Amino acid sequence: xxxxxxxxxxxxxxxxxxxxxxxxxxxxxxxxxxxxxxxxxxxxxxxxxxxxxxxxxxxxxxxxxxxxxxxxxxxxxxxxxxxxxxxxxxxxxxxxxxxxxxxxxxxxxxxxxxxxxxxxxxxxxxxxxxxxxxxxxxxxxxxxxxxxxxxxxxxxxxxxxxxxxxxxxxxxxxxxxxxxxxxxxxxxxxxxxxxxxxxxxxxxxxxxxxxxxxxxxxxxxxxxxxxxxxxxxxxxxxxxxxxxxxxxxxxxxxxxxxxxxxxxxxxxxxxxxxxxxxxxxxxxxxxxxxxxxxxxxxxxxxxxxxxxxxxxxxxxxxxxxxxxxxxxxxxxxxxxxxxxxxxxxxxxxxxxxxxxxxxxxxxxxxxxxxxxxxxxxxxxxxxxxxxxxxxxxxxxxxxxxxxxxxxxxxxxxxxxxxxxxxxxxxxxxxxx
DNA sequence: AGCACA
Numbered sequence: 395x396x397x398x399x400x401x402x403x404x405x406x407x408x409x410x411x412x413x414x415x416x417x418x419x420x421x422x423x424x425x426x427x428x429x430x431x432x433x434x435x436x437x438x439x440x441x442x443x444x445x446x447x448x449x450x451x452x453x454x455x456x457x458x459x460x461x462x463x464x465x466x467x468x469x470x471x472x473x474x475x476x477x478x479x480x481x482x483x484x485x486x487x488x489x490x491x492x493x494x495x496x497x498x499x500x501x502x503x504x505x506x507x508x509x510x511x512x513x514x515x516x517x518x519x520x521x522x523x524x525x526x527x528x529x530x531x532x533x534x535x536x537x538x539x540x541x542x543x544x545x546x547x548x549x550x551x552x553x554x555x556x557x558x559x560x561x562x563x564x565x566x567x568x569x570x571x572x573x574x575x576x577x578x579x580x581x582x583x584x585x586x587x588x589x590x591x592x593x594x595x596x597x598x599x600x601x602x603x604x605x606x607x608x609x610x611x612x613x614x615x616x617x618x619x620x621x622x623x624x625x626x627x628x629x630x631x632x633x634x635x636x637x638x639x640x641x642x643x644x645x646x647x648x649x650x651x652x653x654x655x656x657x658x659x660x661x662x663x664x665x666x667x668x669x670x671x672x673x674x675x676x677x678x679x680x681x682x683x684x685x686x687x688x689x690x691x692x693x694x695x696x697x698x699x700x701x702x703x704x705x706x707x708x709x710x711x712x713x714x715x716x717x718x719x720x721x722x723x724x725x726x727x728x729x730x731x732x733x734x735x736x737x738x739x740x741x742x743x744x745x746x747x748x749x750x751x752x753x754x755x756x757x758x759x760x761x762x763x764x765x766x767x768x769x770x771x772x773x774x775x776x777x778x779x780x781x782x783x784x785x786x787x788x789x790x791x792x793x794x795x796x797x798x799x800x801x802x803x804x805x806x807x808x809x810x811x812x813x814x815x816x817x818x819x820x821x822x823x824x825x826x
Numbered sequence: 827a828g829c830a831c832a
Contacts, residue, residue, distance in 0.1 A: 418827045445830050453830070484827060496831040 412459045413488035414466065416452040419443075420481045422563055427478050428454055435468065436461020440493040455493040462487065500587025505558050506594065507550040510585040511570070516546045519582065520633070521604055523574045524548050531564065532557035536594040538603040551594050562586045572674065573642045573710035580674055635686045636713040639693055641679040643701075644708040650701065652729045655679055658701060663688030667719040669728040682719045689713070 416428065425441045432438050437457035445451040456462045466485060469475065475482040500508060507528075511519055521537055528534050528550045536551040552558045566586040575582065596605035598614035605611050639659075643650050652668050659665050659681045667682040683689040693711045701707035721728035 413829095415829055417829085442830065446828090450827090451829070482827095486828080489829060494831070501831095 408487045408489070410459060410463050410466070411487040411489070411491045412456045412462045413490055413493055414454045414456070414462050415486050415488040416454065417446075417450065417484050418481065419450045419452055419483050420479045421450065422559075423450070423452060423478055428452055431476055431478060431483075432456070432465060435465035440495065442493050442495065453488055453490075453493050499590050502588055502590070503555045503559055504588045504590065504592065505552045505555050506589040506591040507552070507558050507562055508587050508589040509548045509550055509565075510544050511546045511548065512583045512585060514546055514575075514579055514582045516541050518576055518579045519546065519570065521548075521601060523570065524550070525604065525606070526574065527565070527570055528561055531561035533606070535607050536596050536603075536605045538594050538596060540602065549589050549591060549594055551591070555588075558588065562588070572676065573644075573712065577640060577673065577678070577714070633713050634715070635690060636715065636717060637683045637686050637689045638714040638716045638719060639681045639683070639689050640712045640714040641681060642710040642712075643677045643679065644710060645700075645706055646677050647704075647706040648702055650677060650679070650707055652727070654701060655681060656729065656731075658696065659683075659692055662692035662695065664731075666732045667721050667728070667730045669719055669721045671727065680714055680716060680719055682716075 414432075423443055425443055428441050428443065429438045432454050435456070438454055439457050440453075440455040442453045445453065456465075466487060469485055476485055477483065509524070509528075511524075516539065521539055524539070525534055525537060528537075532552050534550060534552065537548055539546065539548045541547070550558070550561070552561065565584050567583060569581045569583050572581070594603075594605075596603045596608075596611065599605065599609075599611050600614035641655070650670070652670060655668050655670070656665050659668075663683050663685075665681060666684060667680075669680045671678055671680075681689075681692070683692065693713070696709050697711045699709055701709065719728075719730075721730050723730040723733045
């Protein structure tokens with residue numbers, strides 16, 4: 395019966411309790427900070443921090459009811475509010491009379507985190523991505539991953555509980571950045587608690603477990619394919635290389651067209667095909683090169699750079715799992731330069747009416763600056779150019795208005811780099 | 827800025 399429930403909701407009518415409820419606490423307020431402001435009023439028997447959805451509430455249990463009353467009374471009449479780290483905290487009697495320490499094992503702080511990666515299968519998030527994400531907070535000693543009914547989980551071992559806590563506080567409830575995930579994965583929230591483990595027993599370096607303190611550990615058979623993959627300078631294992639790049643475009647303030655991408659990516663070699671699509675509300679593109687080497691050069695030169703000055707249209711590049719795109723030869727969202735001569739666009743000739751590009755456009759040769767079919771010099775210039783990229787300015791001077799006509803080169807598929815090297819003299823922003 | 831967890 396509700397009439398028998400005399401628990402009061404509001405401060406002036408609450409019945410006193412030796413348990414006090416604190417709210418509006420600063421982020422990650424510690425038991426020590428709580429005890430600091432409570433101990434002048436009595437003996438603190440128990441505390442519970444990081445309560446509530448925002449983890450900014452807490453409970454403190456005094457030894458005696460009068461001690462709790464004295465604290466509430468003091469701040470009720472004080473001109474200075476109770477503060478922690480300069481932040482005003484609000485104190486009232488809890489509607490319970492003791493702190494029930496129902497700390498599950500996952501709430502006992504330790505140096506090993508138990509991470510549940512929601513919404514993914516084990517294969518979707520590599521141990522290297524996990525390592526990359528969690529290394530942001532300190533040296534990761536060991537990682538073990540496994541699949542349980544709860545889903546894909548990982549144990550992350552840090553040096554100490556403080557480092558583990560900082561990682562937990564920063565990442566719990568958040569998602570792994572999308573550009574670190576495969577194309578087919580949406581958001582994947584991290585649920586992080588503490589493991590009771592102190593020291594993980596990693597027997598092998600494998601696709602499921604790593605011991606970063608012991609690089610000499612034998613490699614498990616199941617991890618051989620992974621071990622054969624190249625390792626980047628940061629020690630992060632790369633995804634399988636491909637001649638096709640997946641580009642995620644961040645902060646897309648300007649339209650990123652097929653032509654823009656073609657111009658940007660042609661600096662590193664012949665672009666065979668481009669496809670632009672939307673995924674999870676973000677613009678993505680696939681760029682196909684003839685071989686992995688060129689794709690790698692483009693990836694390394696362009697990763698993290700912006701198509702436009704001012705941080706606009708920042709590129710995040712990964713290798714696609716595709717090797718040969720099946721795209722419409724000419725649409726606003728895709729282009730196949732191996733099938734279709736781009737000059738057809740300028741001359742308004744549909745692709746399917748022309749199967750012999752070169753002989754049809756002899757006149758265009760004359761429009762081009764002095765270049766012929768032996769464009770070694772141009773090719774070399776642009777292949778060597780990415781090393782001189784100014785950091786943070788993938789395409790300095792690039793402006794949306796300066797998008798080159800895709801029609802400029804009728805031979806893009808025959809002569810590597812001829813497009814970007816010759817078609818747009820006012821548009822050579824890459825290397826100054 | 828408003829009450830935990832099993």
